Amino acid sequence: MSSPTVRLPRYRSALFAPANQLEVLKKLPRSRPDLAILDLEDAVPDSAEAKQQARQVAREAQVWLAAHHPEQAVYLRLNAVQSPYFADDLDALTPTLAGVVLPKLERAADLAEAVEQFGARGLAHLQIMAGLETVAGVENAGELLQGPGKGPSKGPSKGAVKGAVTSAYFGAEDYVADLGGVRTAAGLEVLYPRSRVAMLARLFGVAAYDIVVTKLRDDAAFLEDARVGRSLGYGGKLCIHPAQVALSHQVFSPSPEEIKRAWALLAAYEQGQQQGRGVIAFEGQMVDAPMLVRARAVLASAEVEA
Amino acid sequence: MSSPTVRLPRYRSALFAPANQLEVLKKLPRSRPDLAILDLEDAVPDSAEAKQQARQVAREAQVWLAAHHPEQAVYLRLNAVQSPYFADDLDALTPTLAGVVLPKLERAADLAEAVEQFGARGLAHLQIMAGLETVAGVENAGELLQGPGKGPSKGPSKGAVKGAVTSAYFGAEDYVADLGGVRTAAGLEVLYPRSRVAMLARLFGVAAYDIVVTKLRDDAAFLEDARVGRSLGYGGKLCIHPAQVALSHQVFSPSPEEIKRAWALLAAYEQGQQQGRGVIAFEGQMVDAPMLVRARAVLASAEVEA
Amino acid sequence: MSSPTVRLPRYRSALFAPANQLEVLKKLPRSRPDLAILDLEDAVPDSAEAKQQARQVAREAQVWLAAHHPEQAVYLRLNAVQSPYFADDLDALTPTLAGVVLPKLERAADLAEAVEQFGARGLAHLQIMAGLETVAGVENAGELLQGPGKGPSKGPSKGAVKGAVTSAYFGAEDYVADLGGVRTAAGLEVLYPRSRVAMLARLFGVAAYDIVVTKLRDDAAFLEDARVGRSLGYGGKLCIHPAQVALSHQVFSPSPEEIKRAWALLAAYEQGQQQGRGVIAFEGQMVDAPMLVRARAVLASAEVEA
Numbered sequence: 047m048s049s050p051t052v053r054l055p056r057y058r059s060a061l062f063a064p065a066n067q068l069e070v071l072k073k074l075p076r077s078r079p080d081l082a083i084l085d086l087e088d089a090v091p092d093s094a095e096a097k098q099q100a101r102q103v104a105r106e107a108q109v110w111l112a113a114h115h116p117e118q119a120v121y122l123r124l125n126a127v128q129s130p131y132f133a134d135d136l137d138a139l140t141p142t143l144a145g146v147v148l149p150k151l152e153r154a155a156d157l158a159e160a161v162e163q164f165g166a167r168g169l170a171h172l173q174i175m176a177g178l179e180t181v182a183g184v185e186n187a188g189e190l191l192q193g194p195g196k197g198p199s200k201g202p203s204k205g206a207v208k209g210a211v212t213s214a215y216f217g218a219e220d221y222v223a224d225l226g227g228v229r230t231a232a233g234l235e236v237l238y239p240r241s242r243v244a245m246l247a248r249l250f251g252v253a254a255y256d257i258v259v260t261k262l263r264d265d266a267a268f269l270e271d272a273r274v275g276r277s278l279g280y281g282g283k284l285c286i287h288p289a290q291v292a293l294s295h296q297v298f299s300p301s302p303e304e305i306k307r308a309w310a311l312l313a314a315y316e317q318g319q320q321q322g323r324g325v326i327a328f329e330g331q332m333v334d335a336p337m338l339v340r341a342r343a344v345l346a347s348a349e350v351e352a
Numbered sequence: 353m354s355s356p357t358v359r360l361p362r363y364r365s366a367l368f369a370p371a372n373q374l375e376v377l378k379k380l381p382r383s384r385p386d387l388a389i390l391d392l393e394d395a396v397p398d399s400a401e402a403k404q405q406a407r408q409v410a411r412e413a414q415v416w417l418a419a420h421h422p423e424q425a426v427y428l429r430l431n432a433v434q435s436p437y438f439a440d441d442l443d444a445l446t447p448t449l450a451g452v453v454l455p456k457l458e459r460a461a462d463l464a465e466a467v468e469q470f471g472a473r474g475l476a477h478l479q480i481m482a483g484l485e486t487v488a489g490v491e492n493a494g495e496l497l498q499g500p501g502k503g504p505s506k507g508p509s510k511g512a513v514k515g516a517v518t519s520a521y522f523g524a525e526d527y528v529a530d531l532g533g534v535r536t537a538a539g540l541e542v543l544y545p546r547s548r549v550a551m552l553a554r555l556f557g558v559a560a561y562d563i564v565v566t567k568l569r570d571d572a573a574f575l576e577d578a579r580v581g582r583s584l585g586y587g588g589k590l591c592i593h594p595a596q597v598a599l600s601h602q603v604f605s606p607s608p609e610e611i612k613r614a615w616a617l618l619a620a621y622e623q624g625q626q627q628g629r630g631v632i633a634f635e636g637q638m639v640d641a642p643m644l645v646r647a648r649a650v651l652a653s654a655e656v657e658a
Numbered sequence: 659m660s661s662p663t664v665r666l667p668r669y670r671s672a673l674f675a676p677a678n679q680l681e682v683l684k685k686l687p688r689s690r691p692d693l694a695i696l697d698l699e700d701a702v703p704d705s706a707e708a709k710q711q712a713r714q715v716a717r718e719a720q721v722w723l724a725a726h727h728p729e730q731a732v733y734l735r736l737n738a739v740q741s742p743y744f745a746d747d748l749d750a751l752t753p754t755l756a757g758v759v760l761p762k763l764e765r766a767a768d769l770a771e772a773v774e775q776f777g778a779r780g781l782a783h784l785q786i787m788a789g790l791e792t793v794a795g796v797e798n799a800g801e802l803l804q805g806p807g808k809g810p811s812k813g814p815s816k817g818a819v820k821g822a823v824t825s826a827y828f829g830a831e832d833y834v835a836d837l838g839g840v841r842t843a844a845g846l847e848v849l850y851p852r853s854r855v856a857m858l859a860r861l862f863g864v865a866a867y868d869i870v871v872t873k874l875r876d877d878a879a880f881l882e883d884a885r886v887g888r889s890l891g892y893g894g895k896l897c898i899h900p901a902q903v904a905l906s907h908q909v910f911s912p913s914p915e916e917i918k919r920a921w922a923l924l925a926a927y928e929q930g931q932q933q934g935r936g937v938i939a940f941e942g943q944m945v946d947a948p949m950l951v952r953a954r955a956v957l958a959s960a961e962v963e964a
Contacts, residue, residue: 064937088946090936179948181860185800188491223948225860226955227891235889238853241544248531249487260943277541279533286937286944322405324396325370331566332592334394336485336529343532494797547850554793554837583847585839630702631676631898637872638898640700642791642835649838 057081057213057253058282058298059291060175064089065122065138066100071107075115077288084108085123086135087149097131101138112142121175123147127156136163145173145212150220152182154189161210174210175255179217180224184239187214191250215255215284216243233274244279256280262287272297300344308341363387363519363559364588364604365597366481368429370395371444372406377413381421383594390414391429392441393455403437407444418448427481429453433462442469451479451518456526458488460495467516480516481561485523486530490545493520497556521561521590522549539580550585562586568593578603606650614647669693669825669865670894670910671903672787676701677734677750678712683719687727689900696720697735698747699761709743713750724754733787735759739768748775757785757824762832764794766801773822786822787867791829792836796851799826803862827867827896828855845886856891868892874899884909912956920953 061079063070065086074082084107090100104122111120122138125131126149139146148160157176164172178187191211218236222229229235240257247254256275259268268290272283276297283294300308311328315338318326325334367385369376371392380388390413396406410428417426428444431437432455445452454466463482470478484493497517524542528535535541546563553560562581565574574596578589582603589600606614617634621644624632631640673691675682677698686694696719702712716734723732734750737743738761751758760772769788776784790799803823830848834841841847852869859866868887871880880902884895888909895906912920923940927950930938937946 064935066934066936088936088948091931091934092936092947093931096934096936181857185857185861217948219946219948222889222891223951223955225857225891226893227856228885228889230889234849234886235853235891237540238544238850239857241541244533245487245491245531245545249491258944260945260949262939262942262944264942273534274540277534277536279528279531279541281532319397319399322372322397322402323370324372324394324398324402327568330568332564332568334525335398336394336523336525339529343529543846544850547847550839551793551797551837551851555797579840580846583834583840583842585834585837585847587838625703625705625708628678628703628708629676630678630700630704630708633874636874638870638874640831641704642700642829642831643872645835649835 059285059294060255060282061285061288061291065104066090068103068107072110075118077291079285079291080282081119081121083121083123083147086138087123087125101135104138105140108140108142119144121145121147123149126150127160136167139169143172145175147175147177149177150180150183151176151178151190152180152186157190157210173212176211176214177217178214178243179220184221184243187243187246191246191252211252213253213255214243214247216240216257218257241278248279254280256283258284258286265293268293269297300348304344305348308344311341365591365600366561366588367591367594367597371410372396374409374413378416381424383597385591385597386588387425387427389427389429389453392444393429393431407441410444411446414446414448425450427451427453429455432456433466442473445475449478451481453481453483455483456486456489457482457484457496458486458492463496463516479518482517482520483523484520484549485526490527490549493549493552497552497558517558519559519561520549520553522546522563524563525566547584554585560586562589564590564592571599574599575603606654610650611654614650617647671897671906672867672894673897673900673903677716678702680715680719684722687730689903691897691903692894693731693733695733695735695759698750699735699737713747716750717752720752720754731756733757733759735761738762739772748779751781755784757787759787759789761789762792762795763788763790763802764792764798769802769822785824788823788826789829790826790855791832796833796855799855799858803858803864823864825865825867826855826859828852828869830869831872853890860891866892868895870896870898877905880905881909912960916956917960920956923953
């Protein structure tokens, strides 16, 4: 009766690699990310030549990955729709792709433009991940993520493509650069936009990927940040190093203790129901419907992984 | 000239009890909560039989409480308007009630439906507390809480019932379950929605109740969480155990030190005014209009309790 | 392609002084604030006589400051448009002013009224700083700050004056008093509105001034709070004591270390570009486009000061 059904955590990790480095791209499946993303945007130098070369490498990589790792979901991150590279980036799309990432998405009109272009090339099946990583992108997130027949009673703005977006990420580095702020270890400067993107993603039934951790070789920092992301409702993390994939899975999968506790809670609740009580005490806390929903979500996600 | 007048803290505590437990309901006034709520929703098992039995007990409890504790304000929490139980829940309403709680309220149309049903039964006087505890409920809070002639210059959406809601609560457990997030001790995962609900309640002149603390027998945790709620603009707390009522009153009433300080600040300011100064230094801080507003609010709330 | 160009930090400090104290007003330029504000609002007692006397002093101060400190940008803070003092406050405006501050701004209609009044007096050139410091002001911030042709695709509400506002501040003391909350040292109670105002200011290309620190003679507290403000995207701080100006400049100007690091990062990136890499590792972090934007902003602001 409220938001869409709890999503299963099949999007715990999305690992990026530069679209111009074929050998790196071929290794993407090794760390077993839930999603592999070939990046034509920030990971490729900002020049027409570099982008063109990367597009060719990206095509080759898509074919190779489809042949050798058909089980691996692969997305391509294009340059922003409003950038001069976008039109030519479309040539890098092959039918083997599961989806595309539209970075720095800000306006419904740009989303509509992209959808139209994909359709014109017979690629209407492509899933779209929206990169919300500018002030305008976060402010317009509701409009961009809105799906058909869901959400608030207000109608969508003109130009919005209902249900076009199936996933989204919040990009803290780009957002703070655009904002003119400063990134800090505690991250309070992005708590509001990070919270809001996860909330709107949930409202519109869109999978939400949490921010990149730029510090490499600091597992503790990654785990801590991933736990924050999970608490805020994110289902996985963008990863920029293969070692971050396993760490993401660790945080965004239920632990054996969580699974055990969820079973125990459900059993105690079931017993309470039979005795006519809707609220029970469990480990010193009052347990009612919301805790049950979470316990069931934990068990559902555990089953998927098994 | 800005928001509605500062409300007096006559809603420091709202104590819930399961609507199917007559003896517990009869004891509700013992801890002297500002509001007692008979709960037909989460505290009663999720079956037609359990709900039906609870409705009968709730009617009996209403009559008993009105006869033995006429000074006690009593509300009934119905099941969500969009649930299959709502229609029959209306039979549990008696004229002795001061109001009803509509949990998991999400859409103006559901609010309008409830208002219509109450009117059709001659119960148009019932106060309505909106439970904002899902992603959609928080996102649509502005529309749900909007009162007549107040607030931003934008008109209300179609279907909104102006001024229908007189109080609201934010439910963190349900919200986070709906969001797919994780509740933490620090609670940063709900800072944004918790802040937003209090702000919108204030904007529309609606009394705001803060989140439940599920940890029982941990007074320090309750007090700390209540102080956070008060800082965010909440005027009281939802309580799920009688012992939480006195703790709520402790936090949401001004302390003797606060009262003393408020008097001293007003006296110093008065003296400054007579000497032609609008800003004065008081205990090492610059004092001007906003601090005065707060000092006067403290003294107003203290008078109410005396 | 996203928000307006990064603004240079020429608004690191805005120092207030009571408009009724001529000698204090004359001293405003001594601490070299980026902006000096003569305050007719909260710093002047709340009576018709006191306000009238302050208006005369304010006119005299404007003339004196223009003659003796022509390099000093000077604004006048009027009483709120919706207050009984506003109409007469217009008599205190002289052509030497760079701009005005409209405190407790809440509605587009009030902004339109002020703009019309300035135009009618041949003062259409006045820059306008919006004081967002009530619940309604924060909620309506988008409408109030919206500029021509920028921002989200939704049209502005009726009554909004496009591009009228060139700067804004968030006022935490007034906001929390209006909210009915409590100010705390950590300030989490204002994190949401403080974040939102900075974000909307950025979206609409408006300079954003951060909250007042009321504690005097506590440099550490001021510096800490200013760093939080800077992280959130603010470009400067409201100051209520001359000693706060230098502290503001310290935080809102790039440090020698930041400048050095920005040069080093740009050099490393340039080298990476030449080698065909868009992403490089720098001091153990992945560096790509957003970090570059920030490095360039640091260097741009440093140049301005040199």
